[in-house]
Amino acid sequence: MLRYLCERLVQSAAVLAVMSFVIFVLIGLMPGDPVDLMISADPDLTSADIEKLREIYGLDRPVVERYGNWLLAALHGDFGFSRLFAQPVFDVLLPALGHTLTLLGISLTLALVIGLPLGIWAAVRPYSVRDYSVNLFAFAGISMPSFWLGLLLIILFAVILGWFPAGGLGTPGKDGWADKLIYLVLPATSLTLASVGGHTRYMRASMLETLRQDYIRTARAKGLSERRVVLGHALRNALIPVTTIIALDFGFLFSGALITETIFAYPGMGKLTFDAVMGNDFNLALVCLLLATLVTLAGNILADLAYSWLDPRIGFEGKKL
């Protein structure tokens, strides 16, 4: 078990290292570099100045060397300054991370509280009107473009009804969690609706599969009530695959929040990533993308661990893809 975990960790570190290089190269390929931006800000610069600036910033060096320098500094905990915010990268990152985790925490909880029971409820009467309606709802959630859903929520609840603010984090000058909560309603609703469909479908499929097992027939034959059969016998086993998918989904949700955060001007990781990429903020964009990769990788490992912890029959040694 420990050995497997170590293997996975090493493997993930390797993916992360490769990714950091790939992202470094990709970001270098985006239009404009720091000196280009200075040129547009200051038309008095001569071409000699520009050469000099490129030298100071190390932009005349080959990409591998620049990456090496960045990596060396990063390993010492120095990720550089964010150009957009004129602050060390981590001072910008940490509050955004906090905001995103709040938003994701609320949305994920809501999506599970709604999606799982709905999936079970549909699975106990397969191919009934109820099942079809739940399926339709789930498919609608999966197929809804999340930015459009966000727009519709803004139109309905912010513009027409005026119940909730259209975006932001809180009313300026107002403190307290109640005010913050009001600002969270629309983004959290949007994100919840976007992920609840998937959870419903996973839960339904898994429960349907479990209810087909022999021990369920035994439980029914014993004369147990349908309620006890489903909730007492089937549920625990049906939850196993669902748990792993939730862990896998977390990484997806983490980067998927980008759209919701951008629409609602919610200052989380997603919006920060988008702003950093669009604003040519190299250092910040790089760290944002690496963090998103890290979260996805962590989700994958967590999913594997959860799987074998919940179902001891699944060993680590034999598990090869």
Next chain:
Amino acid sequence: MTGPAPSSTTTVAANPSTPLRLVTRRFLRHRLALVSAGILAVLALASLLAPLVENGLGLDANTVNLFNRFAPPSVDHPLGTDEAGRDVLLRLLYGGQVSLFVGIAAALTAAVLGTAIGLTSGYFGGRIDALFMRVTDGVIALPLLPLLIVLAALDLEKLGFAPETAQAESASLYRIVVIVALVGWTTVARLVRATALSLRERPFVLAARAQGASSLRIMTVHILPNLASPIIVATTLSVGNVILLESVLSFLGLGIQPPLPSWGNLLTNAQELIWDAPALAVYPGLAIFVTVIAFNFVGDGLQDALDPRSLERGNR
């Protein structure tokens, strides 16, 4: 307990016929999928016939008329006009051409790429397999959306493309097909590899090898046809996903570049125009939503129709 069984479960046993007929019959039983396929056909046809509609209405999709902005629906403009006085219906139809083309082209490209990688990996096994699967794991672990944004923001000229190519109107179209295919091949690759791995030990493959067939021939002639079902299902389901991705990127201003319309970039201004014209925010989103849900239902129906296990489910 399982409730009323779906109708006519006995036809399969009572009426033996070709596999294709079986699949067709099972698909036709899936009502939602059937309706969805119909809707998709109508949408595709309407988009393709956009030039005819243009002639019929006597309008031009790109003519700006600032005296006729935000016009309500009328006989001349069935869905009204947008912020530049252009006909909304025509923009929507031309946007459909682009969005559907991107969705189908990218999904097919990804499927071809994934099939090639999965087939090679599964058939040869060993080191090639280990290497390919590590790469696949790596790509799956990437944060999809942020990465797509970076890829969409790349400067094509820095990649060595000629400025004329990089700035051509169609560049944004092909760019998005390529980047979505680059990150979207993993699902098909895994499916194909898993099936190929089990197929290569089967007697018919051994027989072919004994007859002296080359690896390429065994892979393409003997193994590939057996992989058709999972590939078709996964590709159909991914068309919907691709359309969603395209619309998000275009909405953020990174995908299809105006004046070329796509359902995503038709919504780009919608947020600022919410007060003036909420309807403009509704139509393109609805088009995306209906198309994606239809592709998902068709994929689901195909899965039930092609997957032998669903037969057992139907008989319960």
